[in-house]
Amino acid sequence: MSIVPADQTSAALAPFVVTLGAYDLGPGTVEVHRGLPSSTVSITIPEADSLEIAWHGRPGSGRRLRAVVAGLHLGAAELRQEGCTRGVWLTLSPLGAGALLGLPASALAGHVADLADVAPAMADLPERLAACSSWPQRRALVERTLLTGLARYGENTDRHGLRATLAALSRTTRVQEAAQLLGCSRRHLSTAVRTELGVTPKEYQRLIRFEAARGGLVAAARAGQVSVAAVAAASGFADQAHLTREWRAMAGCTPTEWLRTEGPAARDREPA
Known part of the structure; x- marks a missing residue:
């Protein structure tokens, strides 16, 4: 692709x-x-x-x-x-x-x-x-x-308000920290995010962290130096076990299983 x-x-x-x-x-x-x-x-x-x-x-x-x-x-x-x-x-x-x-x-x-x-x-x-x-x-x-x-x-579209909200959630690891950056209460932030995105602020931060890990895995695989532990640390996970648990819960497989079946190496084997 x-x-x-x-x-x-x-x-x-x-x-x-x-x-x-x-x-x-x-x-x-x-x-x-x-x-x-x-x-x-x-x-x-x-x-x-x-x-x-x-x-x-x-x-x-x-x-x-x-x-x-x-x-x-x-x-x-x-x-x-x-x-x-x-x-x-x-x-x-x-x-x-x-x-x-x-x-x-x-x-x-x-x-x-x-x-x-x-x-x-x-x-x-x-x-x-x-x-x-x-x-x-x-x-x-x-x-x-x-x-x-x-x-x-x-x-x-309220571009400024939503853009600021997403940026704050992306830059922080805790919802309370994002609320402080935005100068609002955690309750207000939760209501606003649910209204706009249909997920909670914590769920949105989980998605951002998951996508960061996916990007890190792809980059490491293309470089031929895959270290799930290193990707976990760079993506904001506590450790490799934490990353693996999150991938099983959200993707239905482990990071290494996904790399083997749909990662860069697997894509290279597909007809172009």
Whole structure:
């Protein structure tokens, strides 16, 4: 999977789009991927075939959707795409949910939905993407669509307040510390975060720490020097055991199991 960093998107979209990527795993294959817990809203748009998504460890939770929007979630998802395994994948910051889709991230937290239901104005985006002949065309189409959403909803987004709240939670390890930075009570912060994100401040900090560990594991694997203990320390975990327990609870596997099945080395073995 190739990923286009958000700094290569339109400057107007940069505060809202975290990643924008194209994936192409080749025709005639069945790919199952683990959707890890995330502090972003993700949108996956297969080019031709629908996507089956289920929550890990929840039998009967599977749904087949044409294009998937997933909110912030603390558990792992399982995604299966058959046939033409090609499409577009992007993630939005919590700010981006309101500014680009017209609804708070809390409306999607812990849920998956079809893009057409979340943003009816984007209902035909999968078909329009399928008609494009190259990734630059697809990226340009996605950006134009998002800019249209920004023009429609952007003025209704409290960017400054939410951005300050997320920054304070990201810079601290305790909710009380974040509240002090913001000059408010812990109760006020909890209410505000639940209203905007659909998770508690502590849960959001867990997601940030989990994502930091995931990034550290990927970087270490690419460098050929994986030390789970070192990643745990750098990501704010008490020790390696703490990191492993958190990964089992949130991802349904250990860090080393995830690296073996879906880490950089595993990706390098996949058809491009």
